[in-house]
Amino acid sequence: MTIDKTFDPAAIEAKWYAHWEATGAFRPDRPNAEPYTIVNPPPNVTGSLHIGHALDNTLQDILIRHARLQGKDALWVVGTDHAGIATQMVVERQLNARQQKRTDFTREEFIAKVWEWKTESGGEITGQLRRLGCSMDWENERFTMDEGFSKAVIKVFVDLYNQKLLYRDKRLVNWDPGLKTAISDLEVETREINGKFWHFKYPLEDGSGFISVATTRPETMLADMAVAVNPSDERYAHLVGKNVRLPITGRLIPIVTDEHADPELGSGAVKITPGHDFNDFEVGKRAGFKASDMFNMLDGEGRVVQTADGLIPAEYIGQYRFGIEGEPTNARKMVVAALDALGLLEKVEDRVIQTPFGDRSGQVIEPWLTDQWYVDAETLAKPAIDAARKGKANGGFDIVPKSWEKTYFNWMENIQPWCVSRQLWWGHQIPAWFAADGTCYVAETEEAAQLLAGAGVALTRDPDVLDTWFSSALWPFGTLGWPDQNTMLDRHYPNDVLISGFDILFFWDARMAMQGIHFMEEVPWKTLYLHGLVRAADGSKMSKSKGNTVDPLGLIDQYGADALRFFMAAMESQGRDIKMDESRVAGYRNFATKLWNAARFAQSNGIGGSRSVSAPKAELAVNRWIIGEVVSTVEKLNKAFAEFRFDGMADVIYHFVFDQFCDWYLELLKPILQVQSGDDGAEPQPSLVTADADEARAVAGWALDQILVMLHPFMPFITEELWHAMSDPAQPRAHDIIHAQWPEPNATIDADAVAEINWVIDTISKTRSFKAELNIPPGTRLTANIADPQMSTMSVIARQAAALSRLGRIDSFVYAPVATNNVAQIVVGGDTVVFALDDVIDLDAERSRITKALEAALKERDALAGRLSNAGFVEKAKPEAVEKARADHAEKAAEAERLTVALARLG
Incomplete structure (x- = not known):
């Protein structure tokens, strides 16, 4: 199969996923293997x-x-x-659109409609x-x-x-009046809202005065059961044990001590409503109130109901706890007005209040005292x-x-x-059945529950x-x-x-x-x-209300699933959230394209897939070097997998593929494979023996196979496509890459080959760098001088002359001092390599230019450092401004360092 010129993720994704699923590739079918x-x-x-x-x-x-x-x-x-909640809401909305509601149906009929929705639209x-x-x-x-x-x-x-x-108990729960059900903490969303802090006076029973309390929920005073003060608060020591008479209800409630009361907050005295506040519930228990004796003043919709002592005035019954659309008044307004009329409202403060809301209903959550099932x-x-x-x-x-x-x-x-x-x-549905007297029978079936209850006992299942x-x-x-x-x-x-x-x-x-x-x-x-969590680019939490959510399917449409997957792995650093950065997803799409083009180059030059997991034999240094790089990459990947370092895995395979294999190995192979230089101006390389080319093709095909297998967990689609595209048409692959073998090169790292190729890469890289720094056109061909070379260096140059000429644009090496002071120099492996720049650039002008650029970079670097050392800036500025200053400082520091090196090269 000829690899297409253009990499199109969409074309291969649907094809290969359908193939994998149709062939049962995801099934565990190795009964004798270690399970995972x-x-x-x-x-x-x-x-x-x-x-x-x-x-x-x-x-x-x-x-x-x-x-x-x-x-x-x-x-x-x-x-x-x-x-449960989400699905029931979906189906109820569908019913509402048809002017129907859940209670128009029996439970069984409604559940049948849910199953119908699940079959048609769920999943x-x-x-x-x-x-x-x-x-x-x-x-x-x-x-x-x-x-x-x-x-x-x-x-x-x-x-x-x-x-x-597991047992049934009466306790406080997060009650959602909109959904009319208890919900978990995870389904509660806390928001900051502008509210009030009301200060009231509660009269002492003996008429000797008042005790002041403050609350953000004045309506709950209809179910107050105590007033708490801190045991260390001397202001109220003489009142502990006395009663106050509640306004409106006339209920007598005790003044108790509890650490929950903060002497520094408000008056230091706290009204206790154990049936409608989680903290108050615990205070109430410590004060000796049983849960069964605590007052519940609201029904499941948030309307006032009569408490067990019957002391709430009739005009409050049926009122919503606070404002609701269409209701002219509510319990909160009525309580505040009544206390104000009695002269017991001391003051009202504006306050931002942390308020719990149901994440689906949008209703304010009510801590509600009710019978529920609990696990120990x-x-x-x-x-x-x-x-x-x-x-x-x-x-x-x-x-x-x-x-x-x-x-x-x-x-x-x-x-x-x-x-x-x-x-x-x-x-x-909970497998519990109740008799008329309240006795509960728990069993797996109704028949088993009936046997426990005895014949003739009527049972009703817990709804x-x-x-x-x-x-x-x-x-x-x-x-x-x-x-x-x-x-x-x-x-x-x-x-x-x-x-x-x-x-x-x-x-x-x-x-x-x-x-x-x-x-x-x-x-x-x-x-x-x-x-961690995936956050917006600025680090804020994603939410639909903010409009900063990201659709992964849209990213897949634009960049391909492989690019998105690689981004996720590369950004997953243990203990840190991920900032969404679409430009990096695009970058990994480019990475996939680079691999695609490398495979096209290989295919067009007779390089095919390997049939061996072990590395081929190799004599050429460049081949022994890439085999060692594969060995090293596999070792690093194995370690990262063992430590669950996803970012480390991605970093290792990315740099091996992008840098070592594509940017260097394939380029270093071109003279061996007799690939012409194209339009780069270099002379065509002389033909080399066929044995070297055959070895290069074998090693390159093997190395590319190892890349595809190592990369497959991260980018499954492109690797499967290229795995088959690189196979021998006469002998297609025996299996898909999804069932290939993880690399075991069965080879060692050849230190001599590593040193030789690294010398070549270092020389070429540093030559390219100083050309860029000195504004020398990259295609300019130069002569290199090494005054006193090491013998090993001379041997490397002799063997790698073609690569140094083709990639480094170095015409020749002269083993003698250079005859001019107009030079640039680099140090490679202990050797100083000097390049004469006569007729190439004006060295004095370049020194002047670099010096000015260096001075400007140092000035900006130091200014930013001063700003960042100012505690006032770091503490008071917006986080994104501080982060930008740090990034700019790092950029200017790196620029200054680069220019310093460039200036030193000019001597």
Whole structure:
């Protein structure tokens, strides 16, 4: 196959992905090989590919393709999450568009409509993952609501309940009044809003005075149960134990002490509403209030309801907590007006308030006291903490980078009960049935629950469903067929590595660790790798509201999937977020084009694919050198893979391909292959013996093969295309590159060849550099003088004269001092190489020009250094201004250093 002149990513991507999938290339089919397993974080079935998905899945695909090339039985489990809230919202919106609502249907009818939507429209993201090149096992695609996985979810719930590790309790939850369900912390978005800080006076019961409190939520005073002061606050010591009588309700509440009250904030006294504030809930418990006795003054929509003591006046019942469109008044306005009328409103301050919102509904979240199902996370966390402390080498798991260990331990050691119930219809319905007297029966089926309750006892199933994090916590083993024992489960659990964003370390990763260890008695994975977030070019977080999101599919359309993937790998530096830089994606598209053109050159000069993993025999120094460079590159790549240094992997292979192979090796081969110089003005090189050309073709073909295999995990499409294009038409490749063998050169680095070729490269590079610095046209041919050369240098020059002439434009080397002072000089390997510049440039004019440029660069460098040493500038200026100043300083410092070297060359 002749390689096309133009590299067109779109033309090859669709072809090769369809081929791989049709031929089962992603299936684990090596039963006698070492297993290697990754499960991908299941994206929401409602989702579409965003830049974070592109990063996460690119990193996974790099590892899984690398494992295949190593001959391992590689399995990448793929699937989607049923996304309870998101999916239910999508379907409800469709109903609303038809003037229908969920409650127009039975639960079963609505769920049937969700499944219908899933069949027709769900899972768009799986097609997008294919476009990225993700080599997932699509024949075993899973869904968190499929029959087998649901069986695992229900079993875990029942088992945890029977083990007394799961229970029903009344606690505060994040309640979304828009969705009318509890939500997780991850689904809460905190925003800064302009609000008020109201200061009220609460009268003491005995009429002796008042105690002042301040709040941003005055309506909650209808359910106040205490006033707290700090035990060290002497101002209120005489009031502790006394009661205040609440305005409006007349309820008597005690003044208690608690460290939560900050003497420096407001009046130092804090109103305590344990049924509607997470901090107050804990204060209330410490004050002796049981959760069952705490007042709940709101319903699921955020309207005022009567408290258990019946003291809220009737006019407040049914009012929304605060403003809502179409409502003339609300509880907040009424409470403030009533206290003002009683003369108890002291003052009102403007304040910016950190306010929680539901990320999907946009409603302000209400801490709400309600009965929910909870997992005893504290008990389950202990083995997961121990596993992370032991590390992979001792049967636990490693966290990479280690800097995240502290966060993991802090979360796990302070973990709270995990609320796992949600007030939705779509999801795994909780397997609990209630009798009329409130007795609860938990079982895997209704028939089993009825046996527990006894004949004739009417049962009603809990309408709630399980949090999606509960089901996805089983992903590493539930996707492998558990609870049924099978070969897949035996071979691929525990998984080898989990790749995850750090932002779900607690919500998903830690919960997988807890559930995996508890139910499988073994860690779910040996390594937990946490990557950063992809941010906008200025470092800010991407969001649709800011309009700074990036569509990865658009980048693939413009630059190709390979370029985007390589960008993701190159920018993934452990412990750091990634700044989106489209120019670098474009740069990696150029890198792919460079490789494409190198393959075209090779093909047009009789260089084809190799049939050997081991390096060919070589006599020429240039061939022995490139073999050594392959050996070195493989060693560095292997080390980077072992350490999960994705940026290191990309850096190693990029520079080998771009610099050593394309820019130097192929150029150094041209005289050997008798390739004419083209329009560069050099004389055609004399013909060399056929044996040298044959050796060069064999080594070049082998080296290009090694490049394609090493680069395949990062750029799968172009490497597969070139792998087949470079094969012998008479004997096509026996397999696709996806199933090739990872390089094992079985060769050593030849120090003599390395020294020889590095001398040539150094000489040519430095010659080109001083020409550029002195404004000498690059094609100008020069004579080099070495007054007292080393014998080894003379031998190198004799063997490499053709390359030095062709690439360095050096006509000849004279082993004697130069006869003029008008010279430039370079030092190479201990030898001083001098070039006479008579009739080439005006040396005095060049010295003057460079000196002036150097003075200007030094002046700008020092000015920027002074600015950066000014603490006021660094602390007060915008971050982007400081960053630009640092970049400019580095640029001017480098320019000054370059000009200093150029001036020294002129003597």
